[in-house]
Amino acid sequence: MTDGRLRWGILGAARIAVRRVLPALQRSERSAVVAIASRDRARAEDVARQFSIPTIHGSYDALLANHDIDAVYIPLPNSLHHQWTLRSAEAGKHVLCEKPLATSAEEAQEMVQACRERGVLLQEAFMHRFHPQIEAVQALVAAGEIGPPWLVRSAFTFTVTSADDIRLNPSLGGGGVIDVGCYCVNISRLLLGEPHAAYAAAHIEGVDVRLAGILRFDGDRVAEFDCGLRAPFRQFCEVVGVSGSIFLERPFQPEERPPTVLVRRGDQERRLEIPGANQYVLMVDHFAECVHQNRTPRYPAEDAVANMRAIDALRESARSGRVIPI
Ligand SMILES: NC(=O)c1ccc[n+]([C@@H]2O[C@H](COP(=O)([O-])OP(=O)(O)OC[C@H]3O[C@@H](n4cnc5c(N)ncnc54)[C@H](OP(=O)(O)O)[C@@H]3O)[C@@H](O)[C@H]2O)c1
Structure with missing residues (x-):
């Protein structure tokens, strides 16, 4: 230092x-x-x-x-x-x-x-979870704004333009679910905890270039998502509770524009303006602060092990066509 x-x-x-x-x-x-x-x-x-x-x-x-x-x-x-x-x-x-x-x-x-x-x-380096919009969603859920959450739906898809991109190379660890589906798995786990089973179906062109997956959690709670490297640009996350829902238009890459969080209850709709932020600056600041103060980070690395466990199961399911216990 x-x-x-x-x-x-x-x-x-x-x-x-x-x-x-x-x-x-x-x-x-x-x-x-x-x-x-x-x-x-x-x-x-x-x-x-x-x-x-x-x-x-x-x-x-x-x-x-x-x-x-x-x-x-x-x-x-x-x-x-x-x-x-x-x-x-x-x-x-x-x-x-x-x-x-x-x-x-x-x-x-x-x-x-x-x-x-x-x-x-x-x-x-999962930067999205440092953005204040994610903290806002967690606070809304914890305050019971939508009732107990039972479903998280999310997507992250886009088109990789270069054929020699590392994301399309299986020997370099490429593939849709590992490279971008990891965000959907992460946000689902952030909101619902640890899944106990996974199912996925994928289209393969060397690697899985489009994949749709389902994760099951205790208490009949579910996450469903799709991810893709040869697909139109899309990103969203919806958290559905028994009495309402929360929608994020740009959960993973909001850039620095103030994002909107949409909260629906019955026929009522509320738009919360969240201040813009650079989630990468927030992430590296947090890292430096943890080193400096010898503190446990907000998201310990064990979280990544659990994320990979779910991704391993989703990949195994896409290969075998079976539901895989986690
Ligand atoms: N957090 C985010 O927002 C975000 C976004 C995109 C990607 N990522 C992640 O960041 C990582 C890099 O992605 P990227 O898109 O930046 O990739 P990239 O531009 O292809 O960069 C990868 C770098 O790795 C080095 N490298 C070492 N061995 C290599 C090999 N055998 N083949 C290719 N490159 C090799 C190269 O650096 P030198 O040649 O200079 O040594 C290359 O510049 C991935 O893990 C990806 O998942 C994160």
Whole structure:
């Protein structure tokens, strides 16, 4: 830490780092990006220039050997999250790892264990849950505004334009449910708890490019969702209680515009204006604060293990056509 700022290193010149997370780290008053590594030094130089990052490493290992770094951000393909989290923990670095934390619950559990043993913080970079609109929904549900929630419906679909995108590559951990369905699974679990069974049907083109899934929870509660990488752009979440419902138009990527939360009870409809926020800044600030104050994060990494358990079951169901217990 310098001046109370967490000193970050970035593993890979990934699109998400350039588009979202580096701008957020620049805005964060608790963070300083001190180094970036790329397999291609010229690419790291480009990004370093753009974000005034002082140190460039030509390999991820070289960055992990840098003693001036407290924490790493890992925006690598999903199949590499496990390996580089273990190596980062070994090097004594705190880890903010992109979603999905791993490609299976087993991998995720090993990552949690390795970080615990090394005394470093591990967090999955699910940014949506730091947005005030999600806190508003949780508060409305807790206040009984819609009665006991029994159903969560959600979707996150879009079209990946490039054929060599990592999301379409099975050997890099691509696939609709693991890459974007993970958001729907996460928001369903956030609102309903842990599911006990999963069913899914998918269309496969190398990976599942469109998938619809159902998760069952205790007390006959259900989550249904669809996700896709070759589908029109859609995102929404609806929480249905026994006496009302809550609708979010942009639950996962609201950008910084103030989102609206629509609450319906009988024939009454209320629109709540939520202040705009940058959920990536809120996420990295929270991470830095937890490291600084040695605090347990709001969403411990074990949550990612449970998310992966549900995703494992959904994938198994899509393969076998059976309902899979979780
Ligand atoms: N939270 C969010 O909003 C959000 C949004 C999109 C994606 N993501 C997640 O972020 C991660 C990266 O996604 P992205 O879309 O940014 O991917 P991307 O642009 O393809 O970046 C991945 C980076 O990983 C590095 N890499 C190392 N080995 C690689 C390999 N064998 N093939 C390809 N790249 C390799 C590359 O960096 P160097 O060549 O520079 O080393 C590359 O730039 C994924 O886990 C994804 O699920 C999160």
